[in-house]
Amino acid sequence: MSRRNANGPVVSRETRDRLSIFADELTRWQRALNLVSPASLPDLWTRHIDDSLQLADIAPDARTWVDLGSGGGLPGLIVAAADPTRRVVLVESDSRKCAFLRSTARRMDLSVTVIEARIETALTDAAIEAEVVSARALAPLARLIAYAQPLLLNGAIGLFPKGRNVSRELTEAQECWNFEAELLASRTEPDGRIVRIQNFAGPALTGGRHRDDIAP
Numbered sequence: 001m002s003r004r005n006a007n008g009p010v011v012s013r014e015t016r017d018r019l020s021i022f023a024d025e026l027t028r029w030q031r032a033l034n035l036v037s038p039a040s041l042p043d044l045w046t047r048h049i050d051d052s053l054q055l056a057d058i059a060p061d062a063r064t065w066v067d068l069g070s071g072g073g074l075p076g077l078i079v080a081a082a083d084p085t086r087r088v089v090l091v092e093s094d095s096r097k098c099a100f101l102r103s104t105a106r107r108m109d110l111s112v113t114v115i116e117a118r119i120e121t122a123l124t125d126a127a128i129e130a131e132v133v134s135a136r137a138l139a140p141l142a143r144l145i146a147y148a149q150p151l152l153l154n155g156a157i158g159l160f161p162k163g164r165n166v167s168r169e170l171t172e173a174q175e176c177w178n179f180e181a182e183l184l185a186s187r188t189e190p191d192g193r194i195v196r197i198q199n200f201a202g203p204a205l206t207g208g209r210h211r212d213d214i215a216p
C-alpha cells in the first residue's frame with residue numbers, strides 16, 4: 001500500500017514507517033549533533049527526506065550503494081529505507097554521527113554498513129562494491145569525483161545533488177576529470193540539479209587544472 005503525508009513522498013507503508021522512525025530519531029539527536037541546519041528542521045520531510053528519496057527513485061534497481069559523508073543519514077539511510085534488501089555502505093568520519101547512523105539504522109530495522117573513517121582511506125578497500133555512489137552537501141563536484149574515483153572507475157554511477165552553482169562546478173570538474181554527466185531537475189529544490197555521472201575514465205587528458213589543485 002502506498003501512502004502520502006501532507007507534503008511528503010509516495011512510498012509503501014513499510015518504507016513510510018521506517019522514514020517516520022528516521023524523522024523521530026534525527027529530531028531527537030539534532031540538539032546534540034546539529035545533523036541538519038536548525039532552520040530546515042520544520043521542513044524535514046521535504047527538504048531532507050524527499051530530497052534524498054529522489055536519488056533512490058533515479059536508481060531504483062541498484063543493489064549496492066555507497067554514500068560518502070553521510071552525516072545525519074542523508075541520503076544513505078533514506079536510500080536504504082527505500083529498499084531494505086539493497087546493500088548500503090555509509091562513510092562518515094565523525095564518530096558521534098556514526099553512533100547516530102548505527103543506532104538509527106537498528107531502530108529502522110536496516111542492515112547498513114557504517115564505515116567510520118575518512119573517505120580518502122575508506123575507499124581503498126577493493127571489496128567495497130557500488131552500483132551507485134552518492135554524496136550530498138559534502139564538497140564541490142570536482143572534489144566529490146576525486147573522493148569517489150575508485151568506485152566510479154569500477155563502473156559505479158555518481159549521483160550528486162547540487163544547487164545553483166552546478167554549472168560552474170561542472171565546468172571545473174570537466175577540467176579535471178573525464179566523464180559523462182547529465183543534469184536532472186530536483187523535485188524539491190527549484191534551483192537544484194542532480195548531477196548523474198557515468199562512464200568515468202579518470203583524469204582529463206587535457207585541461208587547465210590538475211586534479212591535485214582542487215581545493216578540499
Ligand SMILES: C[S@@+](CC[C@H](N)C(=O)[O-])C[C@H]1O[C@@H](n2cnc3c(N)ncnc32)[C@H](O)[C@@H]1O
Nearest residue numbers: 069070071072074092093094117118119136137
Ligand atoms: C555538511 S555534512 C552533510 C551530511 C549529509 N550528507 C547531509 O546531506 O545532510 C558533511 C558530512 O561529511 C563528513 N565528512 C566531511 N569530510 C569527510 C571525509 N573526508 N571523510 C568522511 N566524512 C567526511 C562530515 O563529518 C559531515 O558529517
